[in-house]
Amino acid sequence: MKFGIVTFPGSNCDDDAYVAVTEALGATGIRLWHKDHDLQGVDVVILPGGFSYGDYLRAGAIARFSPIMREVIAHAERGAPVLGICNGFQIACEAHLLPGALLRNASLQFVSDMVTLRVENATTRFTNRYDAGQLLRIPVAHGDGRFTIDAEGLSALEDRGQVVFRYVDSTGATTDAANPNASLDNIAGIVNARGNVLGMMPHPERAVDAALGSTDGLALFESMLAAVAA
Amino acid sequence: MTRFRVAVHIVPRKGILDPQGKAVADALHALGFPSVGDVRVGRHLVLDLEAADAAEADTRVRAMCDKLLANPVTEDYEIAGVTPA
């Protein structure tokens, strides 16, 4: 079971994802450079957080055209799993691996905080180790995390159970106060229709160690391990 | 071939919440400009490029917008001007 972690020049969560996969999960991590044309046989691709190519135009807009992304898109089209975290979610949307787009937070401020997520779909290959409705404590840190999609797209997401995580308060209720970026319907993470690409703004790789305050992200990686092994 | 300077406006699509535009509108109201209605804040790009004529420059910049410069999910664009550079 091999996890490939892509490093764009401005990636800054690639090390964290690598450590989560190799140390917390005990799986094999392969580093993939953005100029590479080969995924080196990895089973799962992780597009980590950061600022890919500076993100001065739009988050993820340029990364989408990098050599490695051609391979990642082909990997996803084969139905193999891709996890986009934060900037990786933005890149996945720009690359049309996922529907919708991520806009500037409504506060116009970067937001760094521990948030509560509710697992909306525990049957995906990214969430099978969670229970539906389970509440998770996972950090966010982003400036462009406000998910948006047109009404038609939204109802399609809802109908097919593609909304995987929502921002909620400590009681599990979807409130405006619990929504760090004014994301549409408190959406924090979605999968594509085929269920093999997950994009999420929160950082599960920062929640795999009790010393840092939460291990709620670990089951996400374990879910992928279980799904690929199955 | 001639060098052209092409200006492009990229603005949030109608119906997409534009918090920056809203903040500017609110501030203008507070500063005594109550007549201001909607404000949209976007980007203005100026590109220098070679093309056979103005029409070709326009066409090529539209292709750039479709592919990279604007996100069709959230943004509209318009060519604001094509002038010899």
Next chain:
Amino acid sequence: MGATPRAGDPAITPELVAEHGLTPDEYERLVRLLGRVPTYTELGVVSALWNEHCSYKHSKPVLRTLPTTAPYVLQGPGENAGVIAVGDGLAVAFKIESHNHPSAVEPYQGAATGVGGILRDVFTMGARPIAMLNSLRFGSLDSARVRWLFAGVVKGVGDYGNCVGVPTVAGEVVFDPAYEGNPLVNAMCVGLMREDELITAKAEGVGNPIIAVGARTGRDGIHGASFASEDLTEASEAKRPRVQVGDPFTEKLLLEASLELIRSGHIVAIQDMGAAGLTSSSAEMAARGDVGVTIDTSKVPVRETGMTPYEILLSESQERMLVVAHKGRELEVKAILEKWDLTAEVIGEVIAEPVYRVTEGAHVVAEFPGSKLVTECPVYHPEAREGETVKALRARDPHAVPPRPEEADPLWTLTQLLSSPTIASKAWVFRQYDSTVRASTIVGPGSADAAVVRLPGTNKALALKTDCNGRYVYLEPRTGGQIAVAEAARNVACTGARPMAITNCLNFGNPKRPEVFHQFREAVGGMGDACRALGTPVTGGNVSLYNESPVSVVYPTPTIGMVGLIDDISHVTRAGFVNDGDTIILLGDCTDELGASEYLSRIHGLTIGAPPRCDLDGERRLIDLLLDCGRAGWIVSAHDCSDGGFAVALAECAMLERDKQVGVDVDLSDWAHLSARALLFGEAQGRIIVSTTAPGDVLAAARTGHVPARVIGRVGAPDGTFRIRHSTGVVESPVDTLAAAFHDAIPLIMTQIAAATTIESPRSDASEE
């Protein structure tokens, strides 16, 4: 040989010399050094190197009094950053630096480039940055311009660090009218490396190529360093184009490329082209190595056409480095930079001849003998005399200040203090900083007295803190300097760390004024006292003088950046109370001191009286006791009493984290001999509020360790009540009400003007200047 003017160079006139900030004496010194009239290029070079920011000409003799050594100090002052060993073969590089003047005219870019500069200082030592801290001072938030500065600085700090991917884990923000016209923006960076990866910026090896790396050189920030050595006036507003623009994405590339270069063994030395750009980096590297260098400005990659050697030498374009490589490894160096899409050009070489020579092609435009440019810089011993105003303010008796009628209810006073922007929660600020990237932040901002960052691969962690109370230093600089260090040490100790070493950022006014130089000399003296007593040497830092504007002279603010070491992360302690029923103990003693307090400032608008006394031996005993009790597992929480005194500190213990509020019941009637307001709001030093499950053990250890200690109450009270009984009354409130005062204060102020700050127009209220 010798340098000759270029066609078009202006003539060297007394006016031109004065414009370059050189005194007639300094100019004479330059002529003597050269044995001739300087060229225009040489004048520019010297003006940059001999200004305060690069030369420390007013501060050096005083700085030499500071202790700088300990067995674990691997690199003391004089390099890009200090370095200490932390065991397991690991070393920590750290430094703090100011970017005050650039931030005063363009807060976003000023703060951002300040962060960029300090990051480069750390990674050029070979260390990977693992944490950022900052220390910010602004005028009162009542002013729209101050809110604009505050919002812009915070966004600039955040955007830059967030993009590079270094967590901003702690900081302090103080608001006081003294900083109205001249905010202070100090940024600290902490980096981690293996001891054997340490590299210094010392040019060596005749024939080795000198390589410019990173961004191209433009006309930005020309004379930024001399700009930082002037008072702020209306005229400096007109110098706005001098302020540099940061590009954190390029910085990230430069960070990765530099670390790869250093690890590759292909290079001898590396240095940031920071203040005074190419001039200062090349001259300093040559002086450290005691070698000659020659540089050809026509080979420097430029962004604009027609740049003169003068402009290329003095440009402060950001995200550039100067590298000395091993001869013959140029291609390997270029290959590493190309991997990161960066350029590298050979622009000069190390030479045997003891000169600093700059050419434009074949034409020599500047040439100085040996390293005299750096070593022969003038040194001043300005007059120091305490100001009469300060003496008079200090002599005033705070106890003679009549209470306001509202103070009949001390809860009113407490609520005022908790909502004072200096004391109130800074969550509005630190929510804009990514504090968890790199997945090593054990304690981020807002829950303990210092940040705690794990050292990967070990069971150890660093505790980090910036601190300074400028009001104390203003009213009594020696004590103020001592307290700045002692409080920072206490703060890291409260998280379970042994204080190790400090970096300092000395923000003062114009040193040519005797009262300012008195403050400087005494504050540095006090800092030295405390560093010796607490065993925390100074490993480097930065001096920022001329922090004055027509509106105000800043409080003398010698900011301390403290690094502490936690041996075992299971001993990490936070500030907030945790368990109902735990016993609350006050370590240290309450006194009748009320001078220089936040209480007098916030409630009475007064900056008077002497700051609290600082007993450095007592501080050392207190820290030792706390660490012993922590290692024994007796301490559940620990919080220092500082701004706002005991009552504020206790309230913070009850609701520092809004979602973890607890009730508190405390009785202070043992201190019946003290006035209630000194007891509740006085800022006596050397006090820590701890909660414990083993009160008997803590008290016994305190007796042995000669630290005053008393049980004062317990955590948990019915209905989440906060209660302090004292001999003449009681302060009682629902904790939630106090939490609201503390947590909502800054958001309320800033949301009122959220719209105005997003327009980013500095001119909208420029009339206030």
